[in-house]
Amino acid sequence: MWPLREVAVNQPAPPIQVDRNSPVPLYFQVAQHLEQQIESGELATGSRLENEIDLADQLGLSRPTMRRAIQYLVDRGLLVRKRGVGTQVVHTKVRRQVELTSLYEDLVKAGRDPRTRVLSFGREPAPATLVLEFGLAEGTEVYAFERLRYADGEPLALMRNYVPSGLMDLTPEDLERHGLYNLLRAAGVNLRIARQSIGARTATAAEARALGETRGASLLTMERVAYDDHGRVVEHGKHIYRASRYSFDLTLTGW
Amino acid sequence: MWPLREVAVNQPAPPIQVDRNSPVPLYFQVAQHLEQQIESGELATGSRLENEIDLADQLGLSRPTMRRAIQYLVDRGLLVRKRGVGTQVVHTKVRRQVELTSLYEDLVKAGRDPRTRVLSFGREPAPATLVLEFGLAEGTEVYAFERLRYADGEPLALMRNYVPSGLMDLTPEDLERHGLYNLLRAAGVNLRIARQSIGARTATAAEARALGETRGASLLTMERVAYDDHGRVVEHGKHIYRASRYSFDLTLTGW
DNA sequence: GTCAATAGTTTGTCCTGACATATTTACGTT
DNA sequence: AACGTAAATATGTCAGGACAAACTATTGAC
Numbered sequence: 001m002w003p004l005r006e007v008a009v010n011q012p013a014p015p016i017q018v019d020r021n022s023p024v025p026l027y028f029q030v031a032q033h034l035e036q037q038i039e040s041g042e043l044a045t046g047s048r049l050e051n052e053i054d055l056a057d058q059l060g061l062s063r064p065t066m067r068r069a070i071q072y073l074v075d076r077g078l079l080v081r082k083r084g085v086g087t088q089v090v091h092t093k094v095r096r097q098v099e100l101t102s103l104y105e106d107l108v109k110a111g112r113d114p115r116t117r118v119l120s121f122g123r124e125p126a127p128a129t130l131v132l133e134f135g136l137a138e139g140t141e142v143y144a145f146e147r148l149r150y151a152d153g154e155p156l157a158l159m160r161n162y163v164p165s166g167l168m169d170l171t172p173e174d175l176e177r178h179g180l181y182n183l184l185r186a187a188g189v190n191l192r193i194a195r196q197s198i199g200a201r202t203a204t205a206a207e208a209r210a211l212g213e214t215r216g217a218s219l220l221t222m223e224r225v226a227y228d229d230h231g232r233v234v235e236h237g238k239h240i241y242r243a244s245r246y247s248f249d250l251t252l253t254g255w
Numbered sequence: 256m257w258p259l260r261e262v263a264v265n266q267p268a269p270p271i272q273v274d275r276n277s278p279v280p281l282y283f284q285v286a287q288h289l290e291q292q293i294e295s296g297e298l299a300t301g302s303r304l305e306n307e308i309d310l311a312d313q314l315g316l317s318r319p320t321m322r323r324a325i326q327y328l329v330d331r332g333l334l335v336r337k338r339g340v341g342t343q344v345v346h347t348k349v350r351r352q353v354e355l356t357s358l359y360e361d362l363v364k365a366g367r368d369p370r371t372r373v374l375s376f377g378r379e380p381a382p383a384t385l386v387l388e389f390g391l392a393e394g395t396e397v398y399a400f401e402r403l404r405y406a407d408g409e410p411l412a413l414m415r416n417y418v419p420s421g422l423m424d425l426t427p428e429d430l431e432r433h434g435l436y437n438l439l440r441a442a443g444v445n446l447r448i449a450r451q452s453i454g455a456r457t458a459t460a461a462e463a464r465a466l467g468e469t470r471g472a473s474l475l476t477m478e479r480v481a482y483d484d485h486g487r488v489v490e491h492g493k494h495i496y497r498a499s500r501y502s503f504d505l506t507l508t509g510w
Numbered sequence: 511g512t513c514a515a516t517a518g519t520t521t522g523t524c525c526t527g528a529c530a531t532a533t534t535t536a537c538g539t540t
Numbered sequence: 541a542a543c544g545t546a547a548a549t550a551t552g553t554c555a556g557g558a559c560a561a562a563c564t565a566t567t568g569a570c
Contacts, residue, residue: 083522244456251449
């Protein structure tokens, strides 16, 4: 299971060079180089790295700096370490992080030509459920809006959202042109964490009509609250998706 | 947004004590103490910590150790740091990590009295889809089994799974008594990452009968592949849940 | 030949010390 | 009074060294 020594160790000296005058931290330069070598296959899947001390010597760095570079890649799941044994490149299949993105960005990435129609838009006091369930300050004014999201010209999702109006200025035009999360980021909001609940139910007549489904079709439902890095509620959404055209893909990591 | 200094700084000396004879690393002891103080409200939401150097002095630790303790909590989202400013406790609502758990554990935690009935169990060569889609080595023998999961005496989910037989010994009795992920962990498998796809569809007649739903009811579907820390495929599952009784709750973190 | 003790390798933890950089606060000049 | 500059403050990065603990492989005893 753990490869033999002679077989596993790669090139005697990985040709990494660090630039001490760069503003980029040394540990990060090393981490990037290593990541690139892993990604390019230069450091093969399953192969063992040389030990920290030798690597540090070869690059003219201290061991703590080398360790930090390696730790960074361990945290991102590219390397595995075992005390008394060594550091090994993880199988390629096990990459990628959990990301906090929105439907709009996902669709753009997938080249699915997203369009948005704003069905309703307004400002109002935050509804009681938001205050009670998610700890929004009482009396906060929020934008409330409803959007229909299309992909490749076909309706895909019906989205109802609340956003505290103190965070940013928002217009229906903004929402037609950009994804909500991009707008939040552009306003300087640092999304840090979001709680989602994903379920399913059958469509009501009105929902079926809006989404172009038949009555009684299965829908994916998603309710989400997002917080910024100070713990303020930044967004609340209740979305429904056509199950025939959408599914949630996610990557979970455990210790 | 960032609280004033005089207001924010808490007790002059948090009464933390570390045990240098404990096998638990010092940085971890400190992190746990701090976490407990935050959880108990002793360190209030939004309050600022003293600076690293003073804290280290007060505990008789070096700055790197203190930093590591703080960094641990920053990574877990309990603290926020800003260079030149300080370290602040994040709002209470923004806790909790993504966890790699199984339905069984979740139900136990919720006190829902989980039961499992094994509908079928066998060993067979890995099906072609597993080899092609998820990179399982060709010719691998796998356990293939089907389980019906009950909560509080009511059927909740129908689960079809594959597990490479080389990983562990598995019997239907094991599966009736424990969750799959607990069994894997007990066999020394380190779950590291899982890819899930969550969708919805209407129940077939057979599925509806097994789950006690009416025909045409909405079901939540989940397909998952889990990998261990060496990148080996450890488990594949295709599950269906009664949408009327189950939803996926998840927490996403972004940078 | 088998098993237990031992030596060697590698990562884990912790220390002291130094300088860099971002941010806020205070001061002094205009 | 307003503005730009400097000082104070806090975290970020890096070095070099020491010892501990886990794991592997070898050696030695029976």
